[in-house]
Amino acid sequence: MDYKTLQGADALRAAFRRHASGISVITGSDQGQPFGFTASSATSLGSNPPLISLNIAQGSSSYPLMTTGRLLGLHVLGSENLPLAQQMAGAKEDRFKSAYQAGPEDVPVFEQASAVLLVRIRSVIDVEKNAVVICDVESGFELNEQSPITYFQRGYHSIGDRLADNF
Numbered sequence: 001m002d003y004k005t006l007q008g009a010d011a012l013r014a015a016f017r018r019h020a021s022g023i024s025v026i027t028g029s030d031q032g033q034p035f036g037f038t039a040s041s042a043t044s045l046g047s048n049p050p051l052i053s054l055n056i057a058q059g060s061s062s063y064p065l066m067t068t069g070r071l072l073g074l075h076v077l078g079s080e081n082l083p084l085a086q087q088m089a090g091a092k093e094d095r096f097k098s099a100y101q102a103g104p105e106d107v108p109v110f111e112q113a114s115a116v117l118l119v120r121i122r123s124v125i126d127v128e129k130n131a132v133v134i135c136d137v138e139s140g141f142e143l144n145e146q147s148p149i150t151y152f153q154r155g156y157h158s159i160g161d162r163l164a165d166n167f
Helices: 008-017 080-087
Strands: 026-028 032-040 043-048 050-057 070-074 115-127 128-143 149-152 155-158
Touching: 026 080, 032 050, 032 080, 043 115, 043 149, 050 115, 080 155
Parallel strands: none
Antiparallel strands: 026 032, 026 070, 043 050, 050 128, 070 115, 115 128, 149 155
């Protein structure tokens, strides 16, 4: 077999560039001020009880706001939401220039998303310079049926052909 062997962080980056992941936007409110970011790490942790997890770098401006008990909005993005994904991944001062509604506990809700879950932080597990945030799903709503947007090979993509059903 002829292949290049990579080590540590180089191996991780190379492998996960080849792993497509869904894109979401995480939002919250801190003393009436909105905060948020684009994430490719949010995932279902389980349905009984309904839990999600997401990862965040401790150097992120939003990390200090990931506190137990805080309500967050997890926005599932679709292919029509590329501008929102890019905006929320950009400069902190530009992230809330798009129209949003204030939801429960002033959590910003972008109604152009495909769906939104309102989740409450159960625990934050610090791991080196990163953290895993575990949240309880409290409620959610479907907004706009659209094809998902994914992050793959350092770029945003829409989903192509359905290969098979899994049910």
